[in-house]
Amino acid sequence: MKRILSPIFLASLFALGACASSGPHGPSYDFTGDRPAEAQAYRDFMIARIASLTNDPETASRRYAAIIDVMPEQASIAERAVFSALLAGDYPAAAGLSSRALAAGSEASLVRLTLAVDAIVRGKPEKARPYLEESAFQPFNRNIANSMSAWRALDKDGLALATGYLEQGLTGDLRYDSPTLYMLGLLQMSGGAEDQALANFERVWASGARLAIGVEAHAELLAARGDTGHALEIIEAFRAEVGTNAALAELARRIEAGEQIKPRRLTTRQGAALALYVPAAALMYQTNDDLSSVYFVLALALDPDLQVARSLWAQALENGGRRDDAIRVLRQVPVSSPYYANAQGQLASLLNAQGKSDEALRVADEALAGTPDRSLQLQLADLYISLERYAEGEAVLSEIIESDGAKEDWRVIFARGAARERQGNWPEAEADLKHALELRPESATVLNYLGYSWIDRGENLEEGFALIRRAVILEPLSGHIIDSLGWAHYKLGQYEEAVDYLERAVELVPGDPILNDHLGDAYWRAGRKLEATFQWERALTLDPTEKDRERINAKLHSKLGPDAPEAAPTPAPPAGVPETP
Known part of the structure; x- marks a missing residue:
């Protein structure tokens, strides 16, 4: 969705135009005089500003870049160019523009993080040090810089010094420390300190914190040490509590198949990519725009195989109303990735949102034919239900429930109950809804749906009201x-x-x-x-x-x-x- 130009911004354009005519307090951009270079720069600035407000970061970056050396506020213009380039997904341009911004005197956090990433990408992690350690970062970017510093230091300075960068950010409260402790465990695992890593993983797991990448490393380490039962137990607990994760599902498949699991040893680039990805993912889930995409772009520059970052990058772009860009990103996820099915499901959803329901169903069906993936089945069922094709949605959900066997997923059972209710098949719908409530008695969603359905049908009125009131208390x-x-x-x-x-x-x-x-x-x-x-x-x-x-x-x-x-x-x-x- 295009951003709307506000009256305040339009007024500021006119104000700038008025100020540009003449005056003793600043530069004068005379469109009718003999200063065509400055006039062109002013036009480029206006075009860049409008482009940045209308979801066209590529044009914004290009126009800002063209006037860095002409406009008086060179550092500020260069910073805008860097930000726009990253929003556009153009990492090479952002890296080059960051060098120009630094030369112009910029001290912006994003510029320095980009330069640090570029140093690591070019195989010169030591050159990232001043950008990471000698910059004034706000807390969000400071945490990223500390994590990147830890991975930069691991190979050259050793594990003890590397862990110090992460430990300085700990607060003593597991509610806030769990992402850092998971990162610390990954660092220790990569540095060969597996006992310390496992202790950190177990500590965070016991606290109730759930971070998919950390849980994956935890399960890998357990399986590598022969404790496959505990590894599968935490994967199943994650699925039951949080939902299906493609990488964890693939790891469970490998463990159950008897494959030998080796503990991961992340490279500097892979670790630094996670240092950017983890907070970016948290930011993406907490906001409704595409701001987090700049960090996903940096993470993928470091580790192009981090496909989960590509999947969330697409989600961030969709949040920002950039569906075409999101589709382009999702088409880059390879078939070999555990996240391919997820990406195809996202792609189908985006196509459906654009009114291309036939193409959306084709994408989902073709992906399922080549990859019989549970998460994609869920996406297909969701797509059918959104199109009010409830019978087909119910059929897919029934397939999932049958294949799950004893691993009953309340979400799927509830969704099938809702699909059955929409078709007027109340006895079977009620059975599913009651079963889902047995599995998840504190789900406000199930309480609300079953309670309202009873009242709507004139049945179990007192109990129906009680269920809805419980749902209101919960949410x-x-x-x-x-x-x-x-x-x-x-x-x-x-x-x-x-x-x-x-x-x-x-x-x-x-x-x-x-x-x-x-x-x-x-x-x-x-x-x-x-x-x-x-x-x-x-x-x-x-x-x-x-x-x-x-x-x-x-x-x-x-x-x-x-x-x-x-x-x-x-x-x-x-x-x-x-x-x-």
């Missing part, structure tokens, strides 16, 4: 769950209670058209018809589906309000397998 800030509680009151004709909960739901998720529509219905039934009309009109501005748009318009045009509660629409089912709460 008190979930607007959709609170909406279910309000809508359940509405279905029973308790309109005043419904209004209270539905108003709260809309406060929490103001941009959801269905929640606004529900509140409008409750207002109407409570006799607040003017407010009802406002909510329906607002719902129409929030991009509802065509089916919902027609239904809302019918209420507005008929002046008769919503149908009786018994015929009111039910909340949409979850799109595929839910994440672990």
Whole structure:
């Protein structure tokens, strides 16, 4: 999605233009005078600024690079060029521009991290030292620099000095230290200190922290030492608690096949890549933009085989509205990678989001034909359900459940129950939903869905309300769950209670058209018809589906309000397998 130019930014453009005409306090860019070089530089700057705000980092980087030596603020312009080049995924350009930025006097963290990466990529890790150790970093980049310093020092200075870089960042609180301790274990493992590494891995595992790359190294080390049972145990625990991970699934397959597992020995480049990847992954999950992509690009420059970084890079690009770029990145994941199936699933999802559902299904089907992968099956089921092809989604989910055997996954069972409910097959749907709740009694998602389904059908009303209330207690800030509680009151004709909960739901998720529509219905039934009309009109501005748009318009045009509660629409089912709460 293109970023919108704000009125404030447009005003600043005009302000800059006014300042450029003349004056004693700064440079003058006279478009009509005899200074064409400066005029062109000013135009390039404006183009670069607009490009950076409209998801075109490639143009932004190129235009900024063209004016570094012309504009008065050379360091600042060069820094913008570096950042834009990394956003565009152009590491070679970013490395060259970082050298120019340094020459212009830049002290920016990203410039220095890029120069450190470049030194390691060129096989001269010692030249990375001043960039990593003599720079003023903010905490996020300081942690990255310390981790990169540890991997830089391992070969030349030894394990004791290398671990010191990581240990200085420990706080004593495992809630914050677990990523660093996993990195420390990887460093010790690579340095031959396997006993120390295993002790760190066990300590972090016991704390409840779960980091896929760290768990993979932990399981590898256990299997290499012959403790395959414990290795498989922690892999299965990770799957049950967090979800399927492609690399862990592949490791489990190798262990079960009796393959000899060797403890990993990461190179400087591989370790430094992880030093960038791990915090970038955390940043990506905490933000809704493409900022983390700059770190994934640096990580892949160090280790082009770190395909999990490519997968998350694509996710970051999608977060930033750059779907075409995300598709390009996903197509680079090779068939040989454990993350290939994952990438194909992401690719299918992106194509579907672009309205290319036939191509999306073809991609998923072709990938499954060549790689019978569970995660891809889940993606295919999710795709079918998002297209309201519930029977086909159910069939794929049933295949997964059958192949899982005794390893029952509540997410898959729940998703099949939801698909069955959507087809009107209530007895089997109810059985799945109850089974999922037995497996995961504290899942707000399952509690909400089963509780609402009962109330919607006029069955087990007291128990249904109890389930939804438990879900609200577990996730008190979930607007959709609170909406279910309000809508359940509405279905029973308790309109005043419904209004209270539905108003709260809309406060929490103001941009959801269905929640606004529900509140409008409750207002109407409570006799607040003017407010009802406002909510329906607002719902129409929030991009509802065509089916919902027609239904809302019918209420507005008929002046008769919503149908009786018994015929009111039910909340949409979850799109595929839910994440672990």
